[in-house]
Amino acid sequence: MFCGNLLGVSQTNFVLPEHKEYDKVRFQLIHNLIVIPVEINGVPLSFILDTGVAKPIVFSFLNERDTLQINNTEAYLLRGLGEGKSFEALKSKNNIFKIGKAVNLNQELYAIHDASLNFTPQLGIPIHGIIGFDLFKDFVVEINYASKYIKMHKPKNYKYKKCKSCEWVNLEFYNNKPFLNAEITLHGKQIPVKLLIDTGGSDSLWVFENEALGLYEQDKYFVDYLGSGLNGSVYGKRAKIDKLKINSFTLKEVNVSYPDSSSIKLARRLVVRNGSVSGNVLKRFNLIVDYRKARLILKKNKLFKEEFKYNKSGIELEHRGELMVEEEYEGNFGNRQMNVDIIRFPSYNFQLKPLFSIVELRKGSPAERAGLLVGDIVLNINNKEVYQYKLHEIIQMLYGREGEFINILIDRNGYKMKFKFQVESPLK
Structure with missing residues (x-):
């Protein structure tokens, strides 16, 4: 019945069920980027919400034809920011997109062939694609950066609330x-x-x-x-x-x-x-974005007075590969009910943990002067194994307070090496 109602309303737009005026979707805020859950042809994925992109893009490391059952494709050349050449993509129609309760039964997308076009290493979590205009054109979208959710409102019945502290743009x-x-x-x-x-x-x-x-x-x-x-x-x-x-x-x-x-x-x-x-x-700010009426409403949130910082180490890290880690946990032997003492003994698990590698190193930065090189694999930061951090937590350390020390253990071509440096502002 749900699908039948949608077909009766629209076959090319995102729509909500008739009984819902809006839907709320939680997002992750990773390095200032909004990452939302998106389902394509029944497959759950994670997309960056990007007002600067016209059509959804899916990255090819998914093996998109098999995983997403992408059909009706045409070859295209796309180009974006950067110094590289244009790249090949497959344009596909008739895909079913679902974001929360919002569904589009005939969504176009571009699937990129080049496996190197992958933002997962930079953010430390799986990123399968980018979506923008096709969602914003169909709803009045609230973006609450402070509480990390979006609300998609049906434009027809949406009523703006009075807000003395808001600005209309x-x-x-x-x-x-x-x-x-x-x-x-x-x-x-x-x-x-x-x-x-x-x-x-x-x-x-x-x-x-x-x-x-x-x-x-x-x-x-x-x-x-x-x-x-x-x-x-x-x-x-x-x-x-x-x-x-x-x-x-x-x-x-x-x-x-x-x-x-x-x-x-x-x-x-x-x-x-x-x-x-x-x-x-x-x-x-918390935002209300209304493409149909060509307006944006801004309201300051708790992040408004946060200091604007720069990376004070000079290191850019990416998730590159996995490391096999041996982890100890406590096992038991014996049974109290059978009058046998319980003996606690160490046991071990082997798990794959993320590896982080230096992919860019600012010339003249503290990290470069200390002797670090592009390609070094970071094993330990400030006496804590690097896999115990999330990537964005490491990045926060690299933006630390002026004069703070960073101790770092790296692997360089199979040799472990220790370095120590103080972070400093790159603007003198």
């Missing part, structure tokens, strides 16, 4: 992607900017350098790895701006990145765009 759309107008204070000058709203980016703010507009940094910056796009690694400058103003909300000393022009050729085709506002800014 008008949206503009280009290629089905949402933009807002903001103001940057840089070099003592207030500069109006148009920014893509990018929940699929973990940084604070990306700005496209433009000396004519005053959007540049020549003095106080450092060159760094900015992240991975669909076309490979992105590098550029990192710095600070004095202020970011969105309507009446003002954030101070905000992290800003200026990506290399070679990595953002596609993004710069839209000449009115000056950059992106991403997860490390957006998470400081």
